Amino acid sequence: MNPTAAIIIIGNEILSGRTQDININYIAKSLAISGIKLKEARVIPDDPKVIINTVNEIKAAVDYVFTTGGIGPTHDDITSDCIAEAFGVPNQIHPESFKLLEDYIGKENFNEARQRMAHLPLGAKPIPNTISVAPGYVIGNVFVMAGVPQIMQSMLDSIIPTLRHGPPIISKTWYAYHASEGKVAADLNEIQNKFPQTDIGSYPFYLNEKQNGVALVTKGQDQQAVEQAASEVYNLLVKMGYQPIEGEPH
Amino acid sequence: MNPTAAIIIIGNEILSGRTQDININYIAKSLAISGIKLKEARVIPDDPKVIINTVNEIKAAVDYVFTTGGIGPTHDDITSDCIAEAFGVPNQIHPESFKLLEDYIGKENFNEARQRMAHLPLGAKPIPNTISVAPGYVIGNVFVMAGVPQIMQSMLDSIIPTLRHGPPIISKTWYAYHASEGKVAADLNEIQNKFPQTDIGSYPFYLNEKQNGVALVTKGQDQQAVEQAASEVYNLLVKMGYQPIEGEPH
Numbered sequence: 001m002n003p004t005a006a007i008i009i010i011g012n013e014i015l016s017g018r019t020q021d022i023n024i025n026y027i028a029k030s031l032a033i034s035g036i037k038l039k040e041a042r043v044i045p046d047d048p049k050v051i052i053n054t055v056n057e058i059k060a061a062v063d064y065v066f067t068t069g070g071i072g073p074t075h076d077d078i079t080s081d082c083i084a085e086a087f088g089v090p091n092q093i094h095p096e097s098f099k100l101l102e103d104y105i106g107k108e109n110f111n112e113a114r115q116r117m118a119h120l121p122l123g124a125k126p127i128p129n130t131i132s133v134a135p136g137y138v139i140g141n142v143f144v145m146a147g148v149p150q151i152m153q154s155m156l157d158s159i160i161p162t163l164r165h166g167p168p169i170i171s172k173t174w175y176a177y178h179a180s181e182g183k184v185a186a187d188l189n190e191i192q193n194k195f196p197q198t199d200i201g202s203y204p205f206y207l208n209e210k211q212n213g214v215a216l217v218t219k220g221q222d223q224q225a226v227e228q229a230a231s232e233v234y235n236l237l238v239k240m241g242y243q244p245i246e247g248e249p250h
Numbered sequence: 251m252n253p254t255a256a257i258i259i260i261g262n263e264i265l266s267g268r269t270q271d272i273n274i275n276y277i278a279k280s281l282a283i284s285g286i287k288l289k290e291a292r293v294i295p296d297d298p299k300v301i302i303n304t305v306n307e308i309k310a311a312v313d314y315v316f317t318t319g320g321i322g323p324t325h326d327d328i329t330s331d332c333i334a335e336a337f338g339v340p341n342q343i344h345p346e347s348f349k350l351l352e353d354y355i356g357k358e359n360f361n362e363a364r365q366r367m368a369h370l371p372l373g374a375k376p377i378p379n380t381i382s383v384a385p386g387y388v389i390g391n392v393f394v395m396a397g398v399p400q401i402m403q404s405m406l407d408s409i410i411p412t413l414r415h416g417p418p419i420i421s422k423t424w425y426a427y428h429a430s431e432g433k434v435a436a437d438l439n440e441i442q443n444k445f446p447q448t449d450i451g452s453y454p455f456y457l458n459e460k461q462n463g464v465a466l467v468t469k470g471q472d473q474q475a476v477e478q479a480a481s482e483v484y485n486l487l488v489k490m491g492y493q494p495i496e497g498e499p500h
Contacts, residue, residue: 013453015288016419017279018467018498020272024293029267038265040300041293043274046451050290073432074452075439105432113435150456169266182323182355185363189325201296202324203263206400217268248268 002166003063005031007041008054010069010079011147014043023068023152030156035166036064046070051082059086059142064163066156069147071135073113080135083144084121094120097135104133129154167221172230175205175215175249176242187236188216195229197222205249213242215249252416253313255281257291258304260319260329261397264293273318273402280406285416286314296320301332309336309392314413316406319397321385323363330385333394334371344370347385354383379404417471422480425455425465425499426492437486438466445479447472455499463492465499 007027013019024041031038039062044050051070059065070079084091098118102110117135120126127136127143134146136155145155181202192200198220206212216237218230237244257277263269274291281288289312294300301320309315320329334341348368352360367385370376377386377393384396386405395405431452442450448470456462466487468480487494 012449012451013467014274015278015291016421016469017275017277017282017288019453020275022270024264025267025270027267028265032267038267039295041265043291045289072452072454073435075435075442076451109432111432111436113439114432116435117432148454148456171266171268182359182361182364182367185323185325185366186361189363192325199262201262201326202322203269204322204398206398217263219266 002035002037002169003164004037004039004061005064005066006039006058006062008051008058008065008067009041009043009147010046010051010067011043012046012076015045022149023147026149026153027066027156030160032169034160034163035168036163037166046076046078048078048082048085051079052086055083055086055142059140063141065142066145067142068145068152071117071144071146073117077116079144080119080121083124083139083142086142087121087123087139089122089139091119091121093118094124094126094135094137097126100126101133101135127155128158169219169221170223170226171217171219172226172246173215173217173248174230174234174237174244174246175213176237176244177211177213179214179237179240179242181214183240184214184216184236187239188233191229191232191236194232195220195225197225198229200229200233207249211249213249252285252287252419253414254287254289254311255314255316256289256308256312258301258308258315258317259291259293259397260296260301260317261293262296262326265295272399273397276399276403277316277406280410282419284410284413285418286413287416296326296328298328298332298335301329302336305333305336305392309390313391315392316395317392318395318402321367321394321396323367327366329394330369330371333374333389333392336392337371337373337389339372339389341369341371343368344374344376344385344387347376350376351383351385377405378408419469419471420473420476421467421469422476422496423465423467423498424480424484424487424494424496425463426487426494427461427463429464429487429490429492431464433490434464434466434486437489438483441479441482441486444482445470445475447475448479450479450483457499461499463499 124137124139374387374389451467
């Protein structure tokens with residue numbers, strides 16, 4: 001069985017439209033390669049009650065939870081206090097992180113605000129990253145990461161090898177310009193029924209007025225079934241008068 | 251009081267990492283301009299139980315719900331069946347949409363798969379869009395929209411004027427290259443405490459190795475308070491030896 005995961009994006013800046021989230025996509029891709037099934041992603045505000053309730057609800061429902069955002073030194077960085085509360089433990093100075101931050105920042109600049117970053121929920125283990133000394137950590141099945149994409153990505157890259165991986169999901173995509181979903185739908189449904197162990201998705205695309213069409217994605221853990229279903233998808237596109245191209249439209 | 255909203259992105263393609271979602275950001279920006287408070291966004295899979303439960307939970311919690319995805323003619327387009335079930339009504343032929351689709355597609359090509367798109371939950375009202383005949387609709391407080399961004403955007407643009415708007419949220423941003431969150435955190439916290447009617451956010455940015463720093467965003471409904479708090483943010487950046495620039499880093 002594939003392990004399961006969920007993402008919690010913590011940040012008013014996403015909900016206000018200020019910031020386009022790109023963390024969900026990076027995490028989703030890494031999990032897919034590792035055979036870990038992403039069940040859900042939520043974007044929630046910097047609101048203690050919402051953070052605590054969401055973390056508690058989601059950590060009970062999946063194998064791995066990934067949060068991003070809210071672990072810096074400013075007043076709006078409240079994630080660690082909330083994670084500590086969700087786990088019913090104090091948020092206290094983590095001596096190893098304290099020393100790391102103090103060495104990096106310099107004793108004279110290691111003010112109270114920055115010392116807040118050295119507080120981790122009791123029992124948390126730091127997640128290293130190569131970009132900064134941002135204090136990401138894991139506690140229980142929850143991975144608490146930075147919101148800045150470059151730092152989050154470095155943290156995730158160091159987390160992924162420590163996770164239980166599942167059988168990889170194999171995927172094959174054919175697309176065709178000017179193809180219409182309505183024209184292929186009935187036959188596509190038949191292919192889906194014939195290969196129930198695969199998951200066939202149909203995605204219209206509009207790169208621009210001339211370059212539009214449909215991409216048909218076949219996925220699953222059974223390589224032979226994926227190849228066979230994808231080959232029938234190819235034949236279907238040809239039969240309808242389209243020119244199938246392998247891969248994602250770009 | 252500002253009306254509240256939530257977004258439900260329906261689509262395996264987002265959770266598998268195939269597709270980078272950009273719908274949340276477009277909807278979030280439109281709502282912010284309209285003074286509608288976005289409380290949450292969720293990305294969920296093409297799974298009937300999850301869709302039905304999520305729609306039922308969220309439509310009870312906010313004034314407006316926006317869904318994207320799953321309203322096309324293929325077997326993986328199950329949103330309308332699920333919305334109908336969430337509202338306890340049949341998903342049936344909507345004569346007006348049937349005629350519109352038939353005229354657009356042509357009687358000879360209006361096959362069974364395409365006729366599925368003319369099924370709307372009983373009581374739903376179509377949402378027009380200028381790009382396609384994709385059958386978006388509103389039922390109760392739920393707006394069901396296409397997943398393809400261009401079509402979703404056209405639908406949303408026709409929805410926004412029909413909503414109850416709230417007092418607009420005013421926002422002012424100062425950023426500075428090479429500024430450090432840890433250096434401004436304490437004074438920033440004082441400014442936040444002095445202007446409790448504003449919401450001050452601190453966002454590190456890394457455009458590239460040389461262009462990094464911090465953006466400080468002041469938001470609220472009280473224009474005078476926003477201006478005053480932002481002016482103190484400006485002074486703080488100057489005091490710390492940084493050169494404040496107005497607007498978002500780019």
